[in-house]
Amino acid sequence: MIFKCKNCGGNILYNPEKGTMCCPHCESLESEDKLVSTEYMVSCANCGAPMDGAIKQFTSATKCLNCGTYVILDERVEGDLRPEFVLPFRISRNKAIDLLRDEFGKRIFTPSAFLNKASVDKIEGSYIPFFMYDYDTYSRYQGVGTKVRTWTSGGYEYTETSYYDIYREMKADFDMVPVDASDAMEDGLMDLLEPFNYAGLEQFNEKYMSGFMGEMYNQPEEALAPRAIDKIAKAVDGLLNGSISGYSTVTKVNKNTDLKKKNVHYALLPVWEYVFSFRGVDYKFHVNGETGKVVGRTPVDKQKVVAFSGTVFALVSIIGMAIRFAMAYL
DSSP: OOEEETHHHBOOEEEETTTEOOOOOTOOOSSSEEOSSSOOOBBBBBTBOOGGGGGGTTEEEEEETTTOOOOEEESSSSEEEEESEEEEOOOHHHHHHHHHHHHHTTTTTTTTTTSSSHHHHOOOEEEEEEEEEEEEEEEEEEEEEEEEEEEEEEEEEEEEEEEEEEEEEEEEEEEEEEEEEOOSSOOHHHHHHHOOOOOOOOEEEGGGGTTEEOOOOOSSSHHHHHHHHHHHHHHHHHHHTTTTSSSSSSEEEEEEEEEEEEEEEEEEEEEEEEEEETTTTTEEEEEETOOOOOEOOOOOOOOHHHHHHHHHHHHHHHHHHHHHHHTOOO
């Protein structure tokens, strides 16, 4: 599947800044024609070049390595593989680059090529597959709290410890708890990129994928549910602990939580990825495509560190000589 402009025939793409389909060639809006593939895509629908190099096991959207046309694999966004929701990109390519430069541009020990145009132009936007879980929970908590009172009388110090039984019952509903369903994307990394603003979720439409890479889920939702349950358990603990205050100490005696799964939603969430290779190591940087949050760790150019240290040493030496010279005439 590709989207072609009715006016000029160019590859029409979704524009995050305008929030609509836009032709990058003639700049016309919402002038797309959707061309659907009739069979598994083995060649580019635009130029006819083989697509095998651009399609991996879980790829759902990619671009032709020959002509750069963005294509969507029909059979990987249909039936059971069709997402229910998509969170469209709100951050454009240029804005994502600006955010990277704002975050990392002033770090003096990064390699010179780190954020030059040739490097950052390789940034790609990708839709990451997520399962989003709805659970109802009912928790029961039993503990013992103490309150300690200390006072002095007649030259003696007294301590009184009072014990209290603590009981809590709590019902809490959790909706749209996100778990990324991509093996290629590190779980901890996606946790760092959160939160997304889920109020912006739209019913899935293929047009939002035009101009971006995409991936379908790598594992079934049943296999990923334990990660959602773990997130919920931590949130439940936080709510229960937050309801218990005013005690010197609290000791948990018993706690259990019943969970009831209501729904599971399949959604695509937007992420910009920039990969910078330096001395045989790939450094990955990510920008939340909806909020603009930036995550990454910059490489250090040791030659710059050595040069900087030499400059500082030289300046210190010059200052020292100047002080000694001035002292000689006092």
